[in-house]
Amino acid sequence: MWKAAIIKHRKESRIAVYFEKSPELIARIKKLEGSRWSQTLKVWHLPDTESYRAQFKLLPKDYNILSVESQQQLQVFKDFLNSRRYSDNTIKTYVDALKSFFVFFAHRSVSELGNQDIIQYNNEYILKNKLSASYQNQVINAVKLYYASCKDTIIELDKIHRPRRAKELPNVLSKQEVKAILQAHSNIKHRVMLSLIYSCGLRCGELLSLLPEHIDSKRGIVIIKNAKGKKDRITPLSNKILELLREYFRFYKPVTYLFEGQTKGAPYDERSLQLVLKHALRKTGITKPATLHWLRHSYATHLLESGTDLRYIQELLGHKSSKTTEIYTHVSTRYIQQIKSPFDDL
DSSP states (O other), rough: OOOEEEETTTEEEEEEEEEEOHHHHHHHHTTTTEEEEEEETTTEEEEHHHHHHTTTTTOGGGGGOOOOHHHHHHHHHHHHHHTTOOOOOHHHHHHHHHHHHHHHTTTTTTGGHHHHHHHHIIIIIITTOOOHHHHHHHHHHHHHHHHHSSSSOEEEEEESSOOOOOOOOOOHHHHHHHHHHHSSSSSSHHHHHHHHHHHHHHHHHHHTTTTTGEEETTTTTTEEEEETTTTEEEEEEEEEHHHHHHHHHHHHHOOSSBBSSSTTSSSSOOHHHHHHHHHHHHHTTSSSOOOHHHHHHHHHHHHHHHHHHHHHHHHHTSSHHHHHHHGGGGGGOOOOSSOOOOGHHH
């Protein structure tokens, strides 16, 4: 949602914050201390403080003091992740997390660091700067993997303070809302992209990675290749979607990817797809802050409400653990609506 970078504004170091323009996000950044709007640069910017650098996951100001040993070990860790064929996003996330840990202990040798130092880092950096629980887990996972694989040092996880997981429910749209969103655009490409995400429960990246040959009309399936966790899977192909796809294909004639942007052969831009959804929400008058992932959540919940077995939903979504899929039982209204409130008997 947010992207940040260090800029020079009026000879002063500032943190520029880039985000998709919306009244909600503008109101949020206005509440941040020291926030300003640059009419010249057309960007919101904040004071360049360690706290804001940590919040937006930018390198600390003292990054240059990172020792040669630490820099070499970061490269060793990156090489290890590459050799294990981790995704580019995972590699960047893990290396940046380990880098942050090394910077915090720049005055210490990498080989000296252990469990107690992770606890100190949690308390004096992550918690002090009010960073998220998910980021805290990323750092712990990165440090654990680094020491286990590159330094042959065992990190005792039961002694490390992991954050308690927040039990947040997935956001779900009603079938009527989904229908309105999918019919909002007259542009066939925009309609098909949003419809395919919902009808197959796709992640945004999975949709944009699809090739024409991944649509198997004879078998009635969509093949999702190399999805999260390096796993392939298949999902049913709706006959209604197939007709839309044929109409779209006749008109646009994609070269490489199923959905391409202005440059032939290049995949459609993820931020542009987010805007497609935002425009649909605006046209329908739906004020919920829906994202593309809400369509995937809605797909799973609507399947559950129609009686589809949870094990099949797990396979369709590509979840590694059934516990991940079980969260949809908490938002399904299939049985809740059958419960009669005692208020009705008063």
